[in-house]
Amino acid sequence: xxxxxxxxxxxxxxxxxxxxxxxxxxxxxxxxxxxxxxxxxxxxxxxxxxxxxxxxxxxxxxxxxxxxxxxxxxxxxxxxxxxxxxxxxxxxxxxxxxxxxxxxxxxxxxxxxxxxxxxxxxxxxxxxxxxxxxxxxxxxxxxxxxxxxxxxxxxxxxxxxxxxxxxxxxxxxxxxxxxxxxxxxxxxxxxxxxxxxxxxxxxxx
Numbered sequence: 741x742x743x744x745x746x747x748x749x750x751x752x753x754x755x756x757x758x759x760x761x762x763x764x765x766x767x768x769x770x771x772x773x774x775x776x777x778x779x780x781x782x783x784x785x786x787x788x789x790x791x792x793x794x795x796x797x798x799x800x801x802x803x804x805x806x807x808x809x810x811x812x813x814x815x816x817x818x819x820x821x822x823x824x825x826x827x828x829x830x831x832x833x834x835x836x837x838x839x840x841x842x843x844x845x846x847x848x849x850x851x852x853x854x855x856x857x858x859x860x861x862x863x864x865x866x867x868x869x870x871x872x873x874x875x876x877x878x879x880x881x882x883x884x885x886x887x888x889x890x891x892x893x894x895x896x897x898x899x900x901x902x903x904x905x906x907x908x909x910x911x912x913x914x915x916x917x918x919x920x921x922x923x924x925x926x927x928x929x930x931x932x933x934x935x936x937x938x939x940x941x942x943x944x945x
Contacts (some may be wrong), residue, residue: 743938744776745839746826746860748847750815752781752798760867763926764843770931772796776835780825782818782943799825812884819850830858839938841865841900845885848892855895861941864896866906871913890914897941900924900934 747768751761764779779813783800784908790798805817830836838862842851848864855862870889874882893899893914899906899921907923910916922940924933 742775743838743935744835745771745778745938746829746840747777748781748822748826748840748842748851750782750818750844750846751778752779755781755783757880760843763867767931767934768796769800771934775935778826778829778835778837779856780822798867801825801880810881812888812941815846815888816849819853822850822914823853826854827857830854830860839863839941841938842892842896843867845870845889845892848888849894852891855897861938861944862896863900863938863941864892865896865900866893866910867902869906869909869913872909886913896920897944898922898937900937 741828747764749760749764751757752763753761753765755761760781768777768779771884775856776795779798781798781800783802785802787799787802788800790800792798801818803814803818804821808814826837837860840851840854841863843865844867851862854860870882870885893910893916899910899916901921901923903925904923907921910921911918922937924930924937
């Protein structure tokens with residue numbers, strides 16, 4: 741099944757914060773061999789659009805609001821710009837996404853809004869949870885991030901995790917039905933399973 745996939749990610753080469761940047765790049769490149777892929781990502785420079793190949797394009801979006809008190813205000817103001825870019829893609833019938841894959845909580849609000857506005861199936865891929873990352877998981881900032889994370893897992897049509905252990909943590913922390921979460925570790929069947937998860941999200945929608 742050929743798909744148009746929109747990937748939302750806050751890091752993508754050359755912006756590399758951690759392993760997620762490499763993971764998403766690999767995913768986009770592999771998917772684009774038989775599908776059309778639009779990567780929409782943050783870049784601390786003027787807006788740019790790169791046609792990497794016939795089936796892969798990258799939109800690099802700056803945050804229009806500066807400075808920021810917390811990472812939450814940064815994420816929410818950037819999410820508005822991400823929504824605008826994806827909306828423009830949606831109005832082009834040839835590249836309208838069949839599914840959105842949002843990586844981590846930063847773009848959960850954007851993906852949820854686009855789902856409601858355009859009826860787009862929404863997958864959230866979780867590489868970690870705020871309760872694992874934070875040294876102060878009960879702080880107001882961390883609680884706010886966990887709230888956005890919770891919005892993402894509840895609004896999404898499918899959740900992808902990096903391991904079975906992460907699947908169990910998502911179910912425990914956010915009270916999510918086991919059937920909604922699919923662990924997909926990198927393996928020989930990784931790409932096939934990811935496409936299956938996208939297909940399940942589309943069917944759910």
